[in-house]
Amino acid sequence: MxxxxxxxxxxxxNPNCGKSTLFNALTGANQHVGNYPGVTVEKKEGFKxxxxxxxxFVDLPGTYSLSAYSEDxxxxxxxxxxxxxxxxxxxxxxxxxxxxLYLFTQLAELDIPLILALNMxxxxxxxxxxxxxxxxxxxxxxxxxxxxGNKKIGIDNLLDCIVENHGKxxxxxxxxxxxxxxxxxxxxxxxxxxxxxxxxxxxxxxxxLSVKLLDNDEAALKKIQKAPNCNEILSQVQKSRKHLEVHFxxxxxxxxxxxxxxxxxxxxxxxxxxxxxxxxxxxxFIDKFVLNRILGLPIFAVVMYFIFKFTFTVSxxxxxxxxxxxxxxxxxxxxxxxxxxxxSLIVDGIIGGVGGVLGFFPLVLFMFFAIAFFEDSGYMARAxxxxxxxxxxxxxxxxxxxxxxxxxxxxxxPGFMAARTLDSKRDRFITMFAVSFMICGAKLPVFSxxxxxxxxxxxxxxxxxxxxxxxxCIALVAAKILGKTILKxxxxxxxxxxxxYHLPTLKGLLLxxxxxxxxxxxxxxxxxxxxxxxxxxGFTYPKAKENPIISQEENAAxxxxxxxxxxxxxxxxxIVKPIGMDGDKAIAxxxxxxxxxxxxxxxxxxxxxxxxxxxxxxxxxEKIAKDKTWSPLKAITFLMFCLxxxxxxxxxxxFFRETGSKYKWLALLVVGxxxxxxxxxxxxxQFGNFLKIGT
Amino acid sequence: xxxNIIIILVIAVVIFLLIKRLKKGACCCGCSKNCKSARK
Numbered sequence: 001m002x003x004x005x006x007x008x009x010x011x012x013x014n015p016n017c018g019k020s021t022l023f024n025a026l027t028g029a030n031q032h033v034g035n036y037p038g039v040t041v042e043k044k045e046g047f048k049x050x051x052x053x054x055x056x057f058v059d060l061p062g063t064y065s066l067s068a069y070s071e072d073x074x075x076x077x078x079x080x081x082x083x084x085x086x087x088x089x090x091x092x093x094x095x096x097x098x099x100x101l102y103l104f105t106q107l108a109e110l111d112i113p114l115i116l117a118l119n120m121x122x123x124x125x126x127x128x129x130x131x132x133x134x135x136x137x138x139x140x141x142x143x144x145x146x147x148x149g150n151k152k153i154g155i156d157n158l159l160d161c162i163v164e165n166h167g168k169x170x171x172x173x174x175x176x177x178x179x180x181x182x183x184x185x186x187x188x189x190x191x192x193x194x195x196x197x198x199x200x201x202x203x204x205x206x207x208x209l210s211v212k213l214l215d216n217d218e219a220a221l222k223k224i225q226k227a228p229n230c231n232e233i234l235s236q237v238q239k240s241r242k243h244l245e246v247h248f249x250x251x252x253x254x255x256x257x258x259x260x261x262x263x264x265x266x267x268x269x270x271x272x273x274x275x276x277x278x279x280x281x282x283x284x285f286i287d288k289f290v291l292n293r294i295l296g297l298p299i300f301a302v303v304m305y306f307i308f309k310f311t312f313t314v315s316x317x318x319x320x321x322x323x324x325x326x327x328x329x330x331x332x333x334x335x336x337x338x339x340x341x342x343x344s345l346i347v348d349g350i351i352g353g354v355g356g357v358l359g360f361f362p363l364v365l366f367m368f369f370a371i372a373f374f375e376d377s378g379y380m381a382r383a384x385x386x387x388x389x390x391x392x393x394x395x396x397x398x399x400x401x402x403x404x405x406x407x408x409x410x411x412x413x414p415g416f417m418a419a420r421t422l423d424s425k426r427d428r429f430i431t432m433f434a435v436s437f438m439i440c441g442a443k444l445p446v447f448s449x450x451x452x453x454x455x456x457x458x459x460x461x462x463x464x465x466x467x468x469x470x471x472x473c474i475a476l477v478a479a480k481i482l483g484k485t486i487l488k489x490x491x492x493x494x495x496x497x498x499x500x501y502h503l504p505t506l507k508g509l510l511l512x513x514x515x516x517x518x519x520x521x522x523x524x525x526x527x528x529x530x531x532x533x534x535x536x537x538g539f540t541y542p543k544a545k546e547n548p549i550i551s552q553e554e555n556a557a558x559x560x561x562x563x564x565x566x567x568x569x570x571x572x573x574x575i576v577k578p579i580g581m582d583g584d585k586a587i588a589x590x591x592x593x594x595x596x597x598x599x600x601x602x603x604x605x606x607x608x609x610x611x612x613x614x615x616x617x618x619x620x621x622e623k624i625a626k627d628k629t630w631s632p633l634k635a636i637t638f639l640m641f642c643l644x645x646x647x648x649x650x651x652x653x654x655f656f657r658e659t660g661s662k663y664k665w666l667a668l669l670v671v672g673x674x675x676x677x678x679x680x681x682x683x684x685x686q687f688g689n690f691l692k693i694g695t
Numbered sequence: 696x697x698x699n700i701i702i703i704l705v706i707a708v709v710i711f712l713l714i715k716r717l718k719k720g721a722c723c724c725g726c727s728k729n730c731k732s733a734r735k
Contacts, residue, residue, distance in 0.1 A: 340698045530713045
């Protein structure tokens with residue numbers, strides 16, 4: 001009977017690569033657990049008799065590298081170097097191959113017989129990929145075995161491989177060589193020339209020792225202490241490190257790690273193949289255009305233009321029907337309720353105010369529908385990716401785009417809160433300021449009202465799109481200014497997973513549209529009704545004496561001038577006159593601080609109060625279009641002010657909380673935005689007046 | 696006269712509801728779920 005052979009095999013691998021499961025599958029109940037001498041790190045050994053071979057498996061602690069950062073890593077490395085096992089099985093998680101191969105690059109440098117166990121190949125297959133085992137084996141020069149440890153698939157193949165390769169020199173140190181580049185290699189050679197002079201040091205893997213010394217590895221530095229030429233080696237190591245640092249403007253450690261990852265990355269690119277990639281292919285094909293450096297941004301602009309074109313074109317007739325409905329309702333109420341303050345409250349205050357806001361309900365619905373379509377299809381994640389480069393130029397983070405989109409898509413409040421996803425305080429604060437300039441769902445009716453009043457239907461979507469682009473530009477410029485002044489620093493890096501494209505379901509889109517639309521109705525039925533009533537009261541009281549000599553229309557104007565809000569409007573006039581506004585329009589903007597839709601409802605109330613015959617009312621936008629105190633230039637100036645000035649109270653309170661309840665940031669938002677709004681509106685109005693554009 | 700009394704009452708109720716609403720927080724913005732989480 002032939003004598004059985006004893007083989008000592010070490011299992012090494014990253015934490016969570018399935019190494020312990022594999023160890024259990026290989027050894028069954030034949031295990032014993034102890035400690036490595038002198039340290040508390042657990043030492044697991046197991047036995048297996050296979051084809052007349054006694055195999056001793058040693059399960060090393062799971063480590064990401066073989067540096068001297070932790071006790072586990074030192075134990076794992078020392079065991080391999082000092083105990084010289086017959087072979088090492090490097091267990092890698094196939095679904096995370098690149099990161100796992102980093103450890104392999106270090107094991108390869110130890111000049112020991114290696115086998116690569118590709119574990120968890122089933123998980124990789126569910127991702128539609130597989131590793132070309134033969135190609136990998138050829139590339140790194142050692143045997144490769146695929147297996148699924150937890151299902152005990154491929155265990156026998158691994159045991160066969162261990163037995164067959166016992167005694168063979170399967171060293172990966174020559175085949176799986178990391179290319180550190182000429183500069184590092186030259187320095188490694190200089191150090192090796194010195195270490196090879198010492199007997200003890202020459203027994204250690206020479207490549208490994210020189211790399212570790214350049215890596216400033218504590219354990220490696222300890223190893224050279226006993227060498228007679230220790231000082232010479234140390235001085236060479238210092239010189240080499242300094243030289244590399246000057247040359248690369250980076251530490252030697254960083255350059256070495258980069259080279260290792262570069263090696264792992266190139267291996268993964270060569271050996272990982274797609275097997276079931278229909279879905280990925282379509283996504284990849286679309287991404288070739290959508291994420292293209294040159295085409296990416298124009299495609300995004302086209303998508304946004306399409307959203308506005310669709311919204312305005314589809315909603316136009318429906319908005320008209322709703323406006324007609326509220327006119328009819330006003331006329332019915334005017335006829336049914338006897339003349340007096342209650343009739344005025346209902347017709348001018350509630351129907352005139354809230355009706356103006358609810359008239360834009362279809363527009364808001366279609367806008368949400370279009371945005372939800374692109375969100376659900378997976379495009380918006382790409383848009384963030386495409387915008388990353390632009391954002392970075394303005395000191396913003398790629399991730400900042402998402403809070404800005406959330407604000408455009410609905411409200412600045414969730415936009416401010418979405419900024420929490422940004423890691424650094426600087427990025428978060430700058431993003432929040434950028435969010436405050438976006439055209440939120442509440443500003444949309446204000447823009448639609450004036451664009452509807454002064455521009456014909458085919459131009460409306462174009463003008464809205466221009467305002468949208470302007471809002472982004474203003475946000476970016478504000479971010480740049482903040483980044484260069486009070487929030488100095490560099491934006492951090494951006495990592496984002498891109499989901500595969502898919503066709504959104506109609507049910508999902510309708511649900512999203514309704515959810516957001518319902519909120520709009522709720523808001524109109526609550527806070528906007530309340531503010532409309534207050535605005536009506538402010539413009540109606542105290543009552544002025546009626547003058548029988550002047551017309552009813554003139555009497556209405558006098559009444560408004562002498563009311564509470566009329567006096568406030570007079571006080572505001574000198575401030576807003578240089579930007580082409582009357583005091584009562586400024587009152588609408590002040591009321592808009594409660595909620596931006598209130599700008600529309602207040603104007604609705606003001607125009608309704610000025611009307612003599614409520615039964616012959618016309619839509620608000622037509623009243624504005626006919627009003628001689630307005631002009632296209634004044635409308636654009638008004639919208640610019642509305643775009644930039646302080647957000648509504650709800651948004652301001654969330655901003656305050658999200659910036660750590662610091663009054664300086666609150667003051668910057670409230671005062672800064674309002675001053676910026678006034679200055680920009682002033683420039684536009686005066687410039688337009690000078691050139692006689694839209695006057 | 697009666698109409699004026701009704702108007703005064705309506706305005707008082709409106710002011711009360713408005714203060715209550717604004718004190719409650721940022722829920723008037725059409726994003727109640729987020730607002731609730733923000734208040735926690």
